[in-house]
Amino acid sequence: MRSVLAACLCLMLPAPALAEFSFTFQWGAIPLCTSGNPNRVGNPQFVLSDVPEGTTVVEFRLKDLDVPGYNHGGGKVRLTTSGTVPMGVFKYKSPCPPNGSHTYEWTAKARSGGKVLATAKARRKYPE
Template identity: 70%
Template sequence: MRFLPSAIAALILSAAPAFAEFTISFDWGDIPLCTTGRPGKVDNPRFVIKDLPEGTTRIVFRLKDLDVPSYNHGGGKVTVNADGVIEPGAFRYKSPCPPGGSHTYEWTAKAQAGSKTLATAKARRDYPN
């Protein structure tokens, strides 16, 4: 009996379970306006997390300035909570602070169980916007 490769692929895909994608969203909140290129330490923004992988015990956050990716803005680690919201004050990081204009920043969140990364989500936003 011969099966066409596309028929086999269709059969496998139809039998595979559908998984929701882990996502994060955020807003900058009440951080002080900074456009000097000299960021200060501020509380994390409010994050909303959806479809966190089962077994996640913590989330590791990192901020990157996509216009100056070599600059380390830091981030933090938080224990997972049931409502999917990380409120400001869970960790501190170096604020966005582009000199003389707007930059695009990206938060990366890694869902972890112990030292194993289960999934990664990213969210971008300009600052100032």
């Protein structure tokens, strides 16, 4: 009877939370741009956490949340064991809001072949 009760109690306990794929970034040393005409610059450094097992490539895309239709581009990088994507691995159109600060969002997709294993997002204002 005790083993049945113990088994029932175990089923009622919440499962341990799984870590979610995430990343951080800083704009880095990109030229200040507030003209509305973006520069073509190298990517910021990305620090990845809890990358799903089996990930071979991470795809990054930048979106201006204040002007979501504008394509800033992005790039794909092979995953390294360090979990850090160095600055300048790919080129994209820099943030360059014409009036004040905008909020920008990088999206990272962890991929294996053609399959997306997980998606993470990180936001920052520019200029900060």
